[in-house]
Each structure stands twice: as C-alpha cells, then as structure tokens.
Amino acid sequence: MIIGVPKEIKNNENRVSITPAGVFTLCKAGHQVYIETKAGIGSGFSDDEYKNVGAKVCTCDEVFAQSDLIVKVKEYLECEYKFLREDQIVFTYLHIANDLPFAQALIDSKTTAIAYETVEFNHDLPLLTPMSEVAGRMAVQIGANMLQKGNGGSGLLLGGVPGVMPAKVVIIGGGKVGLNAAKIACGLGASVEVFDISAKRMAYIDDISNGSIHTIYNNEYSLQETLKTADLVIGAVLIPGAKAPKLVTEDMVKTMKEGSAIVDVAIDQGGCIETCDRITTHDNPVFVKHGVLHYSVANMPGAVPRTSTVALSNATLPYILKLADKGLGALRDDPGFMKGLNTYQGYFTCKAVAKALGDKYKDFSEFL
Structure with a gap:
C-alpha cells in the first residue's frame, strides 16, 4: 500500500x-x-x-x-x-x-x-492518550503563564512561597488530560481540586496522590461554589466522538475572580466551558471575558x-x-x-x- x-x-x-x-x-x-x-x-x-x-x-x-x-x-x-x-x-x-x-x-x-x-x-x-497527556501537562504551564500580571492575570505564582498561599487549580474531568494536569499542578505546589463523576476514578486519583490532589464529585452546585475562589480552571471533559457537555456556564464564569484564568482543553470537541465560544490559535491564544482570561487553542500539542x-x-x-x-x-x-x-x-x-x-x-x- x-x-x-x-x-x-x-x-x-x-x-x-x-x-x-x-x-x-x-x-x-x-x-x-x-x-x-x-x-x-x-x-x-x-x-x-x-x-x-x-x-x-x-x-x-x-x-x-x-x-x-x-x-x-x-x-x-x-x-x-x-x-x-x-x-x-x-x-x-x-x-x-x-x-x-x-x-x-x-x-x-x-x-x-x-x-x-x-x-x-x-x-x-490509545491514540488519544499521548496527546491528552501532552495537553494536560501543557494546560498547567499555560495557565501559570496566564496568571502573570504582565499577561493580564492576577499576579499569582502557582505554587506560592513559604508564608503565602498557593493558587487554587480546579480541573473538571479526571481522565487522561485531567490527571496529567493535576500531576503537574500538584508538583508545582498548587492547591488542586479535580471534579469527576466516577467514584472509581476519584479513588484512584486520591490513592496515587496520597490525598494531595483533592477529588470532588461533580455536580452543578459544588462546581459553581468552588469556581468563585478558583485561580485557574482547566476543562478536561471528553465523551468519545461526541460534543463536550457545557459544564461551566457563563453565569458561573461571571462569579470568578478578576484576573483568573481558564484553559479549555476540550475545545477540540466544542469545549466544556460556555464562555469558550471561539477557537483561538497559537498566534493569538487568549481572550478576556467577564474579567477572566480564556485560552481555547484546538491544537495545543502543536506547540511542542x-x-x-x-x-x-x-x-x-x-x-x-x-x-x-x-x-x-x-x-x-x-x-x-x-x-x-x-x-x-x-x-x-x-x-x-x-x-x-x-x-x-x-x-x-x-x-x-
């Protein structure tokens, strides 16, 4: 052939x-x-x-x-x-x-x-896994950069320093993307919360992280409450072949802190965050809506x-x-x-x- x-x-x-x-x-x-x-x-x-x-x-x-x-x-x-x-x-x-x-x-x-x-x-x-691993790890690097004041962010260092609280990273979805994002964010010293609906998956994440990654059952109330104090939100939801569900509504984003950041890794499949209503490019990756920085590049691994x-x-x-x-x-x-x-x-x-x-x-x- x-x-x-x-x-x-x-x-x-x-x-x-x-x-x-x-x-x-x-x-x-x-x-x-x-x-x-x-x-x-x-x-x-x-x-x-x-x-x-x-x-x-x-x-x-x-x-x-x-x-x-x-x-x-x-x-x-x-x-x-x-x-x-x-x-x-x-x-x-x-x-x-x-x-x-x-x-x-x-x-x-x-x-x-x-x-x-x-x-x-x-x-x-198996063929999505390697790029999910790359995108998940990149999402944290990108988010950390977005939070820098010179880039329009709130001016937080993701892991903080002794005597100063670290940034709060909220990851929606505990699959390959979410787990890899959580590993990097946790490794950098951030406070990490992963939302998922699978008890088995949450138990696995808790086990391998010795509890350093906090898992929360994903429901609308819990998610909207935690987003109010989030510094970086990573959308990592996947339904194979289908469009991603819009789990974060525009009203939820409106309650987020000014200068906080969103990275929607699910944008390839339509995105799981309602305000990520456009696909951006590596040339111009970030836009601001309701005071929150949004990153929605559809080919993230293309940067590495x-x-x-x-x-x-x-x-x-x-x-x-x-x-x-x-x-x-x-x-x-x-x-x-x-x-x-x-x-x-x-x-x-x-x-x-x-x-x-x-x-x-x-x-x-x-x-x-």
Whole structure:
C-alpha cells in the first residue's frame, strides 16, 4: 500500500504524523511512503532523514493523488477538501462532531475516515492518550503563564512561597488530560481540586496522590461554589466522538475572580466551558471575558511538536501498519479499531458523531 503523509497546514501546527523511524518500519514491511517536502521540519525531521529510510519526498498534490492511505495529525482544512475521494482511507484526528463542514465534505466525497480519537483498546483510547497527556501537562504551564500580571492575570505564582498561599487549580474531568494536569499542578505546589463523576476514578486519583490532589464529585452546585475562589480552571471533559457537555456556564464564569484564568482543553470537541465560544490559535491564544482570561487553542500539542510527534507516532504506527497490511480488513479483525471508523460510503458509522450532527447512523456491518 502507498501511505501518504501531507504537511500540516493548521495555524502553528508543527507536528507530522510519522517519524523517520515509523517510515523505516512501513518500508521494511513492503509498503511505500510518500511524504510532502518539509512535512517534518517543524518537528525537527529533515527531508533527507525520510529519504534515507525509504520515503519518497514529493509535492502536496502528489501525496494526495498517489496514496491509498492518508495519515495526518489534524483534520482537513477547507482548502484540503478537494483532495477527499471515495477510494482513499483517511486516518487522523477528525473531531467532526464539532466540525459540520468537514463532516459534510467527508460524506459528500464518500471518503473512508478513521478517527484517532474514537479508536478503543481495553475500554481506553490509545491514540488519544499521548496527546491528552501532552495537553494536560501543557494546560498547567499555560495557565501559570496566564496568571502573570504582565499577561493580564492576577499576579499569582502557582505554587506560592513559604508564608503565602498557593493558587487554587480546579480541573473538571479526571481522565487522561485531567490527571496529567493535576500531576503537574500538584508538583508545582498548587492547591488542586479535580471534579469527576466516577467514584472509581476519584479513588484512584486520591490513592496515587496520597490525598494531595483533592477529588470532588461533580455536580452543578459544588462546581459553581468552588469556581468563585478558583485561580485557574482547566476543562478536561471528553465523551468519545461526541460534543463536550457545557459544564461551566457563563453565569458561573461571571462569579470568578478578576484576573483568573481558564484553559479549555476540550475545545477540540466544542469545549466544556460556555464562555469558550471561539477557537483561538497559537498566534493569538487568549481572550478576556467577564474579567477572566480564556485560552481555547484546538491544537495545543502543536506547540511542542518534537515531543508530540514522537509520542503520537509511537501510538499510531501499529494501527497504520495493520491498515497498510489488511486495508479495512484490519477493522473487521479488531472491534476496538472498528470504533475509529467515523464515515464510510457517504454515511456516519460512529453513533456519537451521528447523534452530535443530527444525522443517521449506519453500522459498518450493513455494508458487508
């Protein structure tokens, strides 16, 4: 099979979907890799490094025209819709529950689209995990920077100093993003509260942190009360494939302290904080609403591309290899992999996506 790797064109997206090590593995297995020139530059990988392991470095048009399988990092932008076609598989972060134009382009073109974010293994999301870990850890770094007075924040040091109380960090969601954010915030000395609805998850967080991370059952009353004294709020809620629920309302944000900060990591799926009503970019990441700083960049890991690219490629490579070896047979053989299929032959094949977009769902088995 010919695997195509285009250069990412989203604002400040410096990741690339495959490392030279990944290309080496695919070529050794008998496949061909076409990679767009300079696709890896942002992550520190040169064209020569890809050539030396067997890739063909070529133009963007050649990559899309020649490849059976397109492997990306982010969703297609409007200028890339023209490349979608029925006889091609696309494997990337799709996030189409919050992107109707792209979803419609996939349906109209009858493209077979597989989303990293809905592939499952043992009730986990293995291809979302590495970027969730990166984004969760980044959220605290970003939030700490936002709280600096020169950046419009309240002027707090996240961990405080002896004799001075630390900042209060509230994390909504105790999954991969939330846990990684909590680890970093706790490590920096902040007072950390994690809201979740899973007793099992809260017990796990309490256990591994020896109680230094405080867990609270998430209900509307408890959340609105704690937000009044929060310095940094991190939105980390995920429902695989679906739009994120708006757990923090605008009225809640109005009660927050002036100069406090919000980082909505869930913005890829529409965001879980009502006032994060726009997607921002790394060029202009922060806006202020009701005196509170808001950060809602949809491709946070793109700011640390070397780490993110290697972590993502390590996770996706086994699945890319399965697709290259077996085509869609790889999905039939693996029910967890099958859950990654979002569109096929002009239909939505992921229930959560179909529900979010108000469209009809069709199970892949109906096509067999």
